[in-house]
Amino acid sequence: MKYKSSYTAVIPAAGIGARMQAYKPKQYLKIQKKTLLEHSVNAFTNHPLIEHIIVVVHPDDETARTILTKDVHIVVGGEERCDSVLAGVNYAHEQLQSEWVLVHDAARPGINSGLISKLIDNVKCSTGGILALPLVDTVKQISPTASAEHSNTPRVDKTLDREKIWSAQTPQMFKTAALQQALQFAIQHSLSITDEASAMEAMGTEVLLVEGHPMNFKVTKPEDLQLAEYYLAQSQLTQ
Ligand SMILES: Nc1ccn([C@@H]2O[C@H](COP(=O)(O)OP(=O)(O)OP(=O)(O)O)[C@@H](O)[C@H]2O)c(=O)n1
Ligand SMILES: C[C@](O)(CO)[C@H](O)COP(=O)(O)O
Numbered sequence: 001m002k003y004k005s006s007y008t009a010v011i012p013a014a015g016i017g018a019r020m021q022a023y024k025p026k027q028y029l030k031i032q033k034k035t036l037l038e039h040s041v042n043a044f045t046n047h048p049l050i051e052h053i054i055v056v057v058h059p060d061d062e063t064a065r066t067i068l069t070k071d072v073h074i075v076v077g078g079e080e081r082c083d084s085v086l087a088g089v090n091y092a093h094e095q096l097q098s099e100w101v102l103v104h105d106a107a108r109p110g111i112n113s114g115l116i117s118k119l120i121d122n123v124k125c126s127t128g129g130i131l132a133l134p135l136v137d138t139v140k141q142i143s144p145t146a147s148a149e150h151s152n153t154p155r156v157d158k159t160l161d162r163e164k165i166w167s168a169q170t171p172q173m174f175k176t177a178a179l180q181q182a183l184q185f186a187i188q189h190s191l192s193i194t195d196e197a198s199a200m201e202a203m204g205t206e207v208l209l210v211e212g213h214p215m216n217f218k219v220t221k222p223e224d225l226q227l228a229e230y231y232l233a234q235s236q237l238t239q
Contacts, residue, residue, distance in 0.1 A: 007120065008052040008098035008176070009044035010088035013037050013064065013106035014077030019220050026219055027106040028063055031229045036219060038067060039109035039232070044102075045069075047116050052096050055106070056088040082193050086183040093176045100124075101179060102171040103196050110215035110231050111171070119173055122210045128174035129208030130197050131216065132166040139165055169212040172196040178205065 017026035027037040034042075037055070044050045056077040057064045064074050075091045077084030085103055092098040102119070104111060115131060123129035143157035172195060174182075182199035185191075193199045197207045215231035217224070 006051060006098070007049050007100050007102060008054060008092045008096055009041075009050050009171070010085060010092060010101050010103045011037070011040055011044070011053065011055045011106050012077060012081055012084040012088065012103065013040075014056050014058040014061070014084040015081065015107070016058070017107075020224075021222060025058070029219075029225060031109065031225065032232055035067060036109045036228070037064070037106045040104060040106050040111060041068060041072060043111045043113060043116065044104070047113050049120060050102070050116070052092070052098060054088045054091055054096075056084040082183055082187060082199070085196060086180070086187065089176060089180045089183060093180050098176050100173060101176045102173045103179075104171040105218055107219045108170055108216050109219065109228055110213070110217060110235070112215075112235060115213060115216060116171065119171055119210050123173050123208055126208050127178070127205050128172075128197075128200060129210055130172040130195070131169040131212030132209045133169060133212050133214065134166050135162045138162060166209050168195050168197060169216050169218075170195070174200055174205075178203075 013027045015025060020026040022029055028035050041053060041055065044053050052073060054073045054075055055064055055068060056075050059076050073091060075087050077087050089101055092101050119129065119131055139160045139162045141157045141160055142154045147153065147155045174196060179196055182203045186193045186199040186202055191202055200207050215235065219225060219228050
């Protein structure tokens, strides 16, 4: 297949935001007068290397088309995040012939041009990679069995070596065709994959870790909105 373009952003935005407990899916909650989805999309629109943006939406979504510009491609997603990402990746491969995809959660509005460039620069000569953060806390693995006297409270099995553990962020950048194959394989074999890297790891592909930033956290629970507002205000001060 002849590739026409290099870098396409795929933004999964088809979730329902159950943990946010809001009156609408969290990607449509606003900080500084713009939805989380718009903040995420704008970071890619403003990046000179990103040629296409695909936003993956819920089948019942009637909002995306009204708030996004016409040049953003809108695709319908699926039940699980990996189904939604695969729908976007299929479009990037078949309709846009894009060589690379950068998959980024709509729910991470703290992404910016600098972080996107850092990921592309570090990954473009490899099989792919992701933004991620080394952990700062001591990390506990919980025991599979409950405490005899405190059965409702989890207990420690062991302390893990945190030097060996990073927490995954997005964007996650891979060759479009390779990610398509990996996601198809994972879905067909019911593998438990919570990000694109896990699908690539299952194929035995090397995945690079590029240090991200705490401001690029995933808005998940109600209290996260205030933190996202804070980071956004901070980033505007330094622009
Ligand atoms: N079937 C799904 C599920 C999730 N997502 C997207 O994947 C990103 C990360 O997922 P998460 O934070 O878990 O979002 P939700 O699934 O919406 O949240 P929750 O798990 O609390 O319901 C979000 O931008 C979400 O919209 C998606 O496109 N399709
Ligand atoms: C892709 C991701 O944001 C990386 O941290 C995360 O795995 C998504 O997980 P969720 O289960 O959809 O919240």
